[in-house]
Amino acid sequence: xTEKRKRLVINISLILSVYVILFVLIKLKVINRYYxxxxxxxxxxxILATSLNLATGFLGQLALGHAGFMAVGAYTAAxxxxxxxxxxxxxxxxxxxxxxxAAGAMGVVIGIPALRLRGDYLAIITLGxxxxxxxxxxxxxITGGARGLRGIPKLAGFNVVFxxxxxxxxxxxxxxxxxxxxxxxxxxxxxxxxxxxxxPTVNYKLLGFVLAAFFAGVGGGLxxxxxxxxxxxTFNFMRSVEIxxxxxxxxxxxxxxxxxxxxxxxxxxEALRSFSEYRLLLYSALLIVMMIFxxxxxxxxxxxxxxxxxxxxxxxxxEGGEE
Amino acid sequence: MSLLSCKDIGISFGGLKAVDGFSIDINQKExxxxxxxxGAGKTTIFNMMTGVYLPTEGDIQLDGKTIVGKKxxxxxxxxxxxxxxxxxxxxxxxxxxxxxxxxxxxxxYGLFAGILRGKKYDRAxxxxxxxxxxxLKIFEMExxxxxxxxxxPYGKQRKLExxxxxxxxxxxxxxxxxAAGMNPQETQELMDTIHFIRDHFQIAVLLIEHDMxxxxxxxxxxIVIDYGKIIAKGTPDEIRSNEQVIGAYLGS
Ligand SMILES: Nc1ncnc2c1ncn2[C@@H]1O[C@H](COP(=O)(O)OP(=O)(O)OP(=O)(O)O)[C@@H](O)[C@H]1O
Ligand SMILES: [Mg+2]
Numbered sequence: 001x002t003e004k005r006k007r008l009v010i011n012i013s014l015i016l017s018v019y020v021i022l023f024v025l026i027k028l029k030v031i032n033r034y035y036x037x038x039x040x041x042x043x044x045x046x047i048l049a050t051s052l053n054l055a056t057g058f059l060g061q062l063a064l065g066h067a068g069f070m071a072v073g074a075y076t077a078a079x080x081x082x083x084x085x086x087x088x089x090x091x092x093x094x095x096x097x098x099x100x101x102a103a104g105a106m107g108v109v110i111g112i113p114a115l116r117l118r119g120d121y122l123a124i125i126t127l128g129x130x131x132x133x134x135x136x137x138x139x140x141x142i143t144g145g146a147r148g149l150r151g152i153p154k155l156a157g158f159n160v161v162f163x164x165x166x167x168x169x170x171x172x173x174x175x176x177x178x179x180x181x182x183x184x185x186x187x188x189x190x191x192x193x194x195x196x197x198x199x200p201t202v203n204y205k206l207l208g209f210v211l212a213a214f215f216a217g218v219g220g221g222l223x224x225x226x227x228x229x230x231x232x233x234t235f236n237f238m239r240s241v242e243i244x245x246x247x248x249x250x251x252x253x254x255x256x257x258x259x260x261x262x263x264x265x266x267x268x269x270e271a272l273r274s275f276s277e278y279r280l281l282l283y284s285a286l287l288i289v290m291m292i293f294x295x296x297x298x299x300x301x302x303x304x305x306x307x308x309x310x311x312x313x314x315x316x317x318x319e320g321g322e323e
Numbered sequence: 324m325s326l327l328s329c330k331d332i333g334i335s336f337g338g339l340k341a342v343d344g345f346s347i348d349i350n351q352k353e354x355x356x357x358x359x360x361x362g363a364g365k366t367t368i369f370n371m372m373t374g375v376y377l378p379t380e381g382d383i384q385l386d387g388k389t390i391v392g393k394k395x396x397x398x399x400x401x402x403x404x405x406x407x408x409x410x411x412x413x414x415x416x417x418x419x420x421x422x423x424x425x426x427x428x429x430x431x432y433g434l435f436a437g438i439l440r441g442k443k444y445d446r447a448x449x450x451x452x453x454x455x456x457x458x459l460k461i462f463e464m465e466x467x468x469x470x471x472x473x474x475x476p477y478g479k480q481r482k483l484e485x486x487x488x489x490x491x492x493x494x495x496x497x498x499x500x501x502a503a504g505m506n507p508q509e510t511q512e513l514m515d516t517i518h519f520i521r522d523h524f525q526i527a528v529l530l531i532e533h534d535m536x537x538x539x540x541x542x543x544x545x546i547v548i549d550y551g552k553i554i555a556k557g558t559p560d561e562i563r564s565n566e567q568v569i570g571a572y573l574g575s
Contacts, residue, residue: 171438174437174438174439174440175434175437175438178432178434178437178438178440178444179423179427179430179432179437179447179448179451180434180437181437182416182420182423182424182427183424183427185413185416185420186413186416186424189412189413189414189415189416190411190412190413190414192375192395192407192411193407193411193412193413194413194424195394195395195396195399196373196375196395196396196399196404196405196407196411196488197396197399197404197424197425197427197487197488197490197491198396198399198400198425198427198428198491199396199424199427200394200396201396207434253415301415
């Protein structure tokens with residue numbers, strides 16, 4: 001118990017200090033609007049990657065339509081704010097939840113048929129889903145068609161995005177460390193064995209997948225209220241692939257790995273702006289190199305923790321034998 | 324009334340009748356052996372008993388209730404747990420998590436309690452930890468609790484699979500060649516452990532084995548199948564001298 005409390009205190013103080021440092025740097029204008037924008041993009045990608053990791057890394061179901069869920073959340077949240085219109089953080093939070101629920105509901109609709117079957121049907125169905133969403137965004141009136149959705153109140157800044165991101169990661173961490181999380185991981189490990197020890201696999205596949213969709217929707221809602229305009233082109237297949245690359249690179253089944261990879265892969269293309277046309281090339285090369293040298297991703301299935309690091313530093317042991 | 328009873332079950336794969344007219348009655352706390360040469364249909368019978376395959380004919384009852392058409396996860400909750408011939412562990416998870424996953428239904432909290440991690444979560448998780456450790460203790464595996472299952476030596480992996488099956492609190496335990504790949508000494512230890520489990524947990528055990536000498540020592544009753552059909556049943560002594568059994572084994 002004390003161990004658990006200690007860990008909680010360390011983590012909270014760590015997050016708080018990161019927040020305070022960034023906050024002060026923004027106030028002092030050391031971090032300008034451009035860098036702030038990159039930071040927010042990082043945080044949103046953290047939400048998208050960690051949520052996808054639940055479905056693909058922890059549950060073991062390849063999902064190729066995460067940008068679709070993000071889009072559903074983004075447009076729903078934006079439309080809610082635009083129609084209800086009582087600006088403020090509470091308004092934002094409500095629209096984020098509604099956006100998340102809309103994305104989660106989509107997850108139920110496509111998850112039920114796809115997840116009842118064993119095998120990689122989900123990959124194909126989510127792929128189709130992402131495309132259908134994109135086509136719909138281009139053609140519906142309510143989403144603004146090809147011109148996109150404009151005039152969304154700018155309700156999300158660094159503060160909100162940071163804390164929502166922390167909350168999402170905390171929830172995902174708790175889920176993966178609960179009996180529900182163990183059930184989800186058992187399906188990845190061996191679906192037949194999971195059923196043989198009493199795990200209702202269809203339910204837990206659905207739970208993992210729908211939670212992932214929900215949080216992608218929340219991430220989309222944040223994105224909408226930060227950007228203030230939504231362009232249907234941004235939610236294409238390549239966006240889904242980008243998120244998947246982050247998950248694979250960080251390590252399937254490692255939330256901290258996703259966080260590190262999300263930050264790295266958001267900053268890198270910005271830093272190499274002049275090469276931006278080669279971004280996909282860079283991603284593919286990175287993936288290939290990774291698959292050769294570290295197929296489990298940066299962290300494999302492990303989680304990074306300060307305590308773990310300290311323990312390692314205290315006794316530089318011959319660890320060996322893992323991965 | 325018997326605990327687990329199959330009445331004339333059969334199944335076909337394409338043209339092949341893998342099991343035909345198989346019947347068995349297993350009583351409480353009984354230790355029964357199911358033997359037969361390679362490809363006789365033993366594993367297929369387990370698969371029908373646990374809902375992996377749907378029998379094309381016949382009925383299977385557990386504690387008086389039919390299980391035909393039920394999902395494997397429902398059947399295990401009704402009291403029939405199994406292991407697999409080709410070990411199926413949650414390889415990348417720790418040994419203790421393997422057991423805790425099988426305790427799933429005993430751990431009593433919902434998704435939101437799991438996220439909020441309050442008292443209820445703490446208490447339930449602690450209880451699961453204790454129970455899982457107790458099971459590992461029976462197999463002398465406490466010290467491996469935090470290791471990944473895939474890093475266990477082969478014999479320990481087999482034992483972990485039995486511990487995991489026991490965690491579901493079964494009335495009948497179905498073991499599919501638990502001694503496969505073990506050396507004679509490990510095998511003897513395992514047979515003793517199986518005997519102990521039956522007495523300690525007061526459950527019935529149905530044991531598949533294709534090496535019939537192995538099970539002679541511990542089973543009270545044996546059923547021999549060949550080509551999907553029962554060719555003999557009785558006490559080990561009766562089986563030993565049964566001509567048809569000798570024929571089947573020599574022929575294979
Ligand atoms: N899913 C399946 N599809 C087609 N044929 C199958 C299937 N499962 C089993 N069989 C066939 O049914 C027969 C019985 O197989 P089973 O695995 O039950 O044998 P066994 O008695 O367990 O043998 P062993 O001692 O080798 O484990 C075999 O001929 C096998 O090829
Ligand atoms: Mg077999």
